[in-house]
Amino acid sequence: MSYPNVCGHTGPVLDIEWCPHNDNIIASGSEDCSVMIWEIPEGGLTQPLKDPVVKLDGHSKRVGILSWHPTAHNVLMSAGCDNVVILWNVARGEAAVRIDSLHTDLIYSACWNSDGSQILTSCKDKKLRVLDPRKGTVIAEKDKPHEGSRPVRAVFVSEGKILTTGFSRMSERQVALWDPKSFDEPLTLQELDTSSGVLLPFFDPDTGIVYLCGKGDSSIRYFEVTDEAPYVHYLSMYSSKESQKGMGYMPKRGLEVNKCEIARFYKLHERKCEPIVMTVPRKSDLFQEDLYPDTVGPEPSVEADDWFAGKEGKPILISLKDGFVATTKNKEFKVIKSLMSTTSASSVPRHGNGADVQALQNEMKELREMVEELTKRVTELESKN
Secondary structure (H helix, E strand, O other): OOOOOEOOOOOOEEEEEEOOOOOOEEEEEEOOOEEEEEEOOOOOOOOOEOOOOEEEEOOOOOEEEEEEOOOEEOEEEEEEOOOOEEEEEOOOOEEEEEEOOOOOOOEEEEEEOOOOOOEEEEEOOOEEEEEEOOOOEEEEEEEOOOOOOOOOEEEEOHHHOEEEEEEOOOOOEEEEEEEOOEOOOOOEEEEOOOOOOOEEEEEEOOOOEEEEEEOOOOEEEEEEEOOOOOOEEEEEEEEOOOOOOEEEEOOHHHOOHHHOEEEEEEEEOOOOEEEEEEEOOOOOOOOOOOOOOOEEOOOOOEEHHHHHOOOOOOOOEEOOOOOOOOOOOOOOOOOOHHHOOOOOOOOOOOOOHHHHHHHHHHHHHHHHHHHHHHHHHHHHHHHHO
16 A cells, blocks of 8 residues: 655655654755755645755755754754754744854764753764854864774763763674763763664653664663663663664653553664554553653744744643643744745844845845846747747
């Protein structure tokens, strides 16, 4: 059975990312060097979707990493094989911040911390960097978090600590925990096995569990991250017969609370996507408060313009006691068409509706003049014939 799909890119799609503040919005990055924003209609697709809501052009090579800001509405980070990180004001279609001089080689991973005040990147130049996203400056840096030459992945975990996966000089897979305030030595460094697949870390701040999914593996290891040595404690491993090509992760508010589901992954096979459910067996049917503390909800705490102007926003938490119920309609996705730009400008956000109206009037005037000019040329050509 064939299903309608999203098919606007001219090259293979390398990364997709659902918007945390609107369940109908998805971003995609591609080998065609572009980022596209798609709006999926209520009830899903009934026909192929070819036209994005917004197309963001600013990278000169393929775009392999996308990540929405956790608390600011319509702020998207992209990282490409041109070694550039761009922060987009999606509603305006603008590149608001362009970080193009820090990474000297391919960027392996890029992610936000819990409130979006910092960015963490790992790079082929063997450096781990904590960045100020608005200034585009380095807050902290670690050279060679893992001795091996294979790719390193990194995520923020609780209390600002950083968990990395990589390889030893002897090509053994490793997991390490770091405190950015003291980057000299890891809090812990553990060797896992000698498989060759890069380990992708997924961290759940509610339970303190980190899940490690290896590319090409048929298993998912999970560990608990605590404040006590050895800090990263092995819990268990999920195993299956078929290897995974990639992995997606459901936000906590999408889980089935009454079944004590604490995580749900979407395992990518060659031609299918398989849900993998992690549950904690409990005899009681009552709400398990220890499994479900208040978690991040879909409501953003700051708008894009305000965030780029310097305003911070903490995550807005919700209770899952009655299961997640959307109390408000999805945060409306608005695009200011008149300000749509496909250049990679490093611009200061603009404020006020007056400027928007003026820009729209100017654009209409230019279009009128262009139409008049084209009409004149057509008339001249017809008279010659």
